Amino acid sequence: MxxxxxxxxxxxxxxxxxxxxxxxxxxxxxxxxxxxxxxxxxxxxxxxxxVAPGSGRQVSFGRFRALLDEPRLLTLIGQALGLRPLGGERFADAQGREVPLEDVHFALQGNAGWQGQVYNLHMSRAR
Incomplete structure (x- = not known):
């Protein structure tokens, strides 16, 4: 089964x-x-x-991608992970190396505080 x-x-x-x-x-x-x-x-x-255990606030990768036009998410990614947007769904680290979007999502979901912020952005949009 x-x-x-x-x-x-x-x-x-x-x-x-x-x-x-x-x-x-x-x-x-x-x-x-x-x-x-x-x-x-x-x-x-x-x-x-x-991802951060027990919070119940996971945001799926698809829903995360849908939030990429949200300035507050881009600010969070910059402040929390030190990444800058390259346009579309692309980000770069301080050395200019491209960081896969999946890694950005994973890093944010792996920290309960950041995960909560992403979740709140998603819920604000969903309402």
Whole structure:
């Protein structure tokens, strides 16, 4: 029988494909069951870490992407992570290296305070 999350469960772990670098959120219970990358099909993505535990305020990657036109989110990303927007969905660190959007999302979700700010921005827009 395939994994079926409970209604109150939320994806809380990030995995990455070692072949193409794609990252995505999964449920903790899926870590031992993961098969292949949804983008390139390579087997066995590696575990990258978890979002802030127990807060219940996770914002999915898709919803996070929808907030990228929000100036307050861009300010948070700049102040919290030291990143500057390059336009669209791209960010760069202080050395000018591009930082994958998935990494920006993961970093914000990994800190309960930042996660709460992103969640509040999402909820303000959803209302």
């Amino acid at each position: 395939p994994f079926q999350p409970l209604p109150e469960d939320q994806p809380s772990c990030t995995v990455a494909c070692s072949a193409c670098g794609h990252r995505w959120l999964v449920y903790e219970q899926q870590l031992g069951l993961l098969g292949s990358c949804p983008v390139c099909g390579a087997a066995r993505p590696r575990y990258m870490g978890s």
